[in-house]
Amino acid sequence: MENTICIIENLNDIKIIKKQLNNHPNLKIFTLNYNTHRLLEKNNISHKIGEYYLTNDDKKLINQLATDITLNWWKNEEIRHILTVDNITIPEFIEMELFQYILSIFKSAKTILKIIQDISPNEILSVTNINPFLKLICDEKNIKFQNLSDGKISSLHYDRINIKYNVGPIPLSITTSRTKYKKIKNFTEKISQKSFRLSPNKNQSQNDAILLLEFNPITYEILIRELGKLGKNIFLLNQRRPAVLGKKSLEIIKKSNCKIIDLANFERNIKSQISNEKKLLMKNLEKLWQNDLIFQNIFLIDSHSVWSSIKATFSNMCNERFHESLERILLLHELFSQYNISEILEWAETGQEEKEVLAVSKKYGIKSIMLQHSMFPIGEIWKPFGRFLALFSHEHQSDYQAIWGNLTHEFAVSNGHNKEKLLITGSPKHDSFFSLEKNFKKTGKILLATTGPPAIFAEDSTTDIFLKYDEYIKEIFRVVKKNHPDKELIVKPHPQSDFINNAIDLINETDSNAKIIVDANLPELINECDLIISFNTSSILLESIILEKPTISLITDNWAKENEIIKMNGVMSIDNIQNVESDISKIISNEEYKLELKSNAKQFLKNYLSNHGNASEQLVEILKKL
Helix, strand or coil, rough: CCEHHHHHECCCCHHHHHHHHHCCCEEEHHHHHCCHHHHHHHHHCEEEEEHHHCHHHHHHHHHHHHHHHHHHCCHHHHHHCCEEECCCEEHHHHHHHHHHHHHCCCCHHHHHHHHHHCCCCCCCEECCCHHHHHHHHHHHCCCCEEEEECCCCCHHHEEEEEEEEEECCCEEEEEHHHHHHHHHHHHHHHHHHHHHHHCCHHHHHHCCEEEEECCCCCCCCCCHHHHHHCCCCCCEEECCCCCCCCCHHHHHHHHHCCEEEEHHHHHHHHHHHHHHHHHHHHHHHHHHCCCCHHHHHHECCCEECCCCHHHHHHHHHHHHHHHHHHHHHHHHHHHHHHCCEEEECCCCCCCHHHHHHHHHHHCCEEEEEEEHHHCCCEEEEEHHHHHHHHHCCCCCCCCEEECHHHHHHHHHCCCCCCCHHHEEECCHHHHHHHHHHHHHHCCCCEEEECCCCCCHHHCCCCCHHHHHHHHHHHHHHHHHHHHCCCCCCEEEECCCCHHHHHHHHHHHHCCCCEEEEECHHHHHHCCCCCEEEEEEECCHHHHHHHCCCCEEECCHHHHHCCCCHHCCCEEEEECCHHHHHHHHHHHHHHHHHHHHHHHHHHHHHHHHHCCCCCCHHHHHHHHHCC
16 A cells, blocks of 8 residues: 655745645655745645654754754864864854754754654655655665655855845845855945945054944944044944945944954955965865764764765855855954954854954953843743853853843853853943834834744744744734724834745735835834734843833743743733734723833833943943953
């Protein structure tokens, strides 16, 4: 009796599956992720969600394997020697991205093993990123295997860059490759630097300078202005995001006399050295990847190796990223040798580029300060991953951390952080929120600020978690349309590239007339709305209550309930989709409840955020004393 199944991870052409359904009328189809589930659902193709076969123990195993391999794969002495540059181990620079990549691979592998164990098929049709792994399993179990050869190539998180903006009422979101984006960014920045003389000159090489990493001048306008009062040079080094994003950012940079650093400008004296070092690294890497036995034993799950499936992509990703790191390490030495940088400010030390800067700067005795930039999750489930996300459950690479307030300080100290390194400054990025004149006029506008699952660990990366978000979004639309037709629902999708395109598609399917804004002045957008709705512990909840707006958090995961904003009832939390209708009516019409919510929100802000509206000034005062 035929027992043929099809396992799909990524699919470019739906015709492939439709053809197989004609050939195998009783074909059982299993998906490995949310995107594939959505694609088949849209095409009315019956299927099962493969991740439903994973138990809680399976997910814990996947987390542990991904963590151990990310932290240790390069610690074999032969590998460590090749991947050490200037006594710096360069694999550590891509830990956050690599962890997510490995977790995705092992989640798919474990799901496949569980499906085979449960179904006992005699034939498998495969459209996955790990077809060679699946073929080995089939050969071992005497299962007929057919590769449908449509799987996409997995990549690291920052290998895809999202560019978003609104053209009139139409939201545009374009995702491009890291390589193409860098070419566009480098070209436009060279033009702006030359046109507006934004590069530092030789006369500035002897004066003390503060180096800002990956800062958005608009978000940190007040801080940049306050830093300018120190009498030091202000340098901006943005390697992922453009420094000049438009007229306003250009005006801020020029007015503050901030100069833009382009590492390519330091290449002239060491061009041959970079070329020679890259050739040597490539030679060593090529030799390294030939040693299959080492890597087969590293990338194991349930005694089965996925190395044959990931060798090409893993080695290519490492080759590209490690060459980038090698080049930038050499260029950073030139930068720090030529300019007298006394402090470095950064806010995302999980990024490859920031980690490189911090590693090299330590050799020059340069102080580094990380600025807390969001309301981070504090639930126990997040603690094992703190290293990858620069959470305060783990030690940081920076010398000091500028934190938002007492609650963060308490949490950090409880997790072993040195009190001397914790600087309570408040949030410079929110100074502009406090300075904005609050709008209490009724506009009839409701803002739905969508996010997506963090997709960091296995429990929060499965299809069912994504579907929770979808159901909440659809329910919000249904309730507002049914019960509050006088209200205008505005949607702002989370900017992260993994989520934004999915969110826009879902919203357009739910309501083709929905107003979607992908690029906006966030304080002004929040300020003109009567009600703000978002998910879990998104920072937009904090920003909403700063502007004294009634706010709802849609709870999809229990870990969100452990954060103080939820525990202190600073916002209305809805953890059951059945309560959406009644709770929205309550927060819109019950004035007594809104006053209670407002009082709770003020108490939370007092405990969570210090120096309301003058955090930038406080940070600058602290910098004077370091």
